[in-house]
Amino acid sequence: MNQNEDKRAYELKNRLGFYIFIFRLAGVDTQPQSSWKLYNVYASVAFLCAYGSSVAIAADMFLTDDLQHIMENMRALLGSISAFWMQNYVRFRKDAILKLMGLTDSFTWDESPAKDCHTGKTSKGSLIPVIKNSVWKLCLFVIAFHGSYFTLQVSLGRRILSINSYYPFDWTVSPLYELVNITQFVAASVYVCTIFGFLGLYATFTCIACTQLEKLRANIYNIRQKHDTTEQDSGAETDQEEEGKVYTTQQMFCHMQKQLNDCIRHHQEILKFMWELEKTMNPMLVVQFVIILAGLCLSAFSLVTNMGDVLQMAQALLIYFGFMTEVCCICWFGDELTEEAESIRDAAWGCDWVGTPVTFQRCILFIIVAANKKFELTAGKIVGVSNNTMANIFNQTLSYLTFLIQAKDNID
Numbered sequence: 001m002n003q004n005e006d007k008r009a010y011e012l013k014n015r016l017g018f019y020i021f022i023f024r025l026a027g028v029d030t031q032p033q034s035s036w037k038l039y040n041v042y043a044s045v046a047f048l049c050a051y052g053s054s055v056a057i058a059a060d061m062f063l064t065d066d067l068q069h070i071m072e073n074m075r076a077l078l079g080s081i082s083a084f085w086m087q088n089y090v091r092f093r094k095d096a097i098l099k100l101m102g103l104t105d106s107f108t109w110d111e112s113p114a115k116d117c118h119t120g121k122t123s124k125g126s127l128i129p130v131i132k133n134s135v136w137k138l139c140l141f142v143i144a145f146h147g148s149y150f151t152l153q154v155s156l157g158r159r160i161l162s163i164n165s166y167y168p169f170d171w172t173v174s175p176l177y178e179l180v181n182i183t184q185f186v187a188a189s190v191y192v193c194t195i196f197g198f199l200g201l202y203a204t205f206t207c208i209a210c211t212q213l214e215k216l217r218a219n220i221y222n223i224r225q226k227h228d229t230t231e232q233d234s235g236a237e238t239d240q241e242e243e244g245k246v247y248t249t250q251q252m253f254c255h256m257q258k259q260l261n262d263c264i265r266h267h268q269e270i271l272k273f274m275w276e277l278e279k280t281m282n283p284m285l286v287v288q289f290v291i292i293l294a295g296l297c298l299s300a301f302s303l304v305t306n307m308g309d310v311l312q313m314a315q316a317l318l319i320y321f322g323f324m325t326e327v328c329c330i331c332w333f334g335d336e337l338t339e340e341a342e343s344i345r346d347a348a349w350g351c352d353w354v355g356t357p358v359t360f361q362r363c364i365l366f367i368i369v370a371a372n373k374k375f376e377l378t379a380g381k382i383v384g385v386s387n388n389t390m391a392n393i394f395n396q397t398l399s400y401l402t403f404l405i406q407a408k409d410n411i412d
Helices: 003-025 037-062 067-092 094-106 124-155 176-221 239-305 310-350 358-372 387-411
Strands: none
Touching: 003 094, 003 124, 003 176, 037 067, 037 176, 067 094, 067 176, 067 239, 067 310, 094 176, 094 239, 124 176, 124 310, 176 239, 176 310, 239 310, 239 358, 239 387, 310 358, 310 387
16 A cells, blocks of 8 residues: 555544444444454454344244234344345445545535524534434444343343344253354344444535535635725825726735635535435435335334334334434435535525626636536435435325224224
């Protein structure tokens, strides 16, 4: 690796190193050239635990006739499928992910204010550290909840597995019982780190783009015609004073043009990053939306069929709200990015361009035309990632849940 690559890897670790670390915990190394042999052993063990547990869950599901048991297994299996899809997507699209990280080299966001001075809303730059902390806390919470659920079951005298599974040997005897539960705990940790890590990285990428658009909008609004009148007195202007005023006006327009040129270059860099983000994320999102919809429907069905079983209902509700939180995260950040991109058009039109030279006005028109091309993150170029999509999913799942409750009441 040459010196430039070393420097770039160091910068990525400092700015987005948390997500590289999370993916490594999940057994995916985005920078394999820096891997240790010991880590390769860990990644192999994590891989075997995660995939082996999923196969065992699927086998147990097909070998039982109990509907509630099948639904419980399906909830766990969908979670693992979601994690596998994200994990393999990161593994096989590693270069695209690293390219996105590399495109952030020219961006800064650490100095972003807490509030946007023009809209009064929370600045997206201030959300980046919040997202990072939330990902870490959510990982710990879900793993702790899973461990607590298993501990509660054992304390009630049930010698069961933390996740319903089938193994072709007697796992109830020690030390097989302990080893199997350790592998399932490792598998659950891999699933959790993968899902929350990828969602956190997605949210961070969108916040980085939004932060740059906020800065660009502020810079465009700061382009103002500042007339220097210090050389004018209260009497009639002399020829020399008029020449001084013309010279000052030319300097002002040159300064404004320089500011605008910087804004155009910044806008092009942001657009390049945004379209690369859409290109990288849209194949992943379309499959993830299908998994989410299946998970929401199965969680609702499991919730209704387990009425009265507090532990099963709590688990079904947790998974249901987990999938809905994932939808909210994906759609809300996508919608915010679309709004921020559209705001550049209004900022360019609202800047102080009246009375400026034609060349300056043409540059303003260039920004407006570029911003007029609507940008929207999509799921496979099929459906937009927006608040409308989130509302539609929420309404449809609630209607499905209501229908299931009414059907159960009629049967009872």
